[in-house]
């Protein structure tokens with residue numbers, strides 16, 4: 001089980017249902033965490049005020065590799 005680093009609330013993340021880049025929010029304190037790794041599960045806190053994702057999103061249906 002993964003706990004919120006801020007308040008230790010159980011974040012209840014199922015690693016089978018998330019992938020790198022997903023953002024999860026803590027129900028208790030409202031902190032948001034970006035998933036930066038799933039094996040092992042690694043979270044990076046999303047700081048408010050950073051909006052670098054705004055015009056940088058990718059179409060997940062496109063295959064461009």
Ligand SMILES: [Zn+2]
Pocket residue numbers: 004005006007008009026027028029030031
């Ligand atoms: Zn929390």
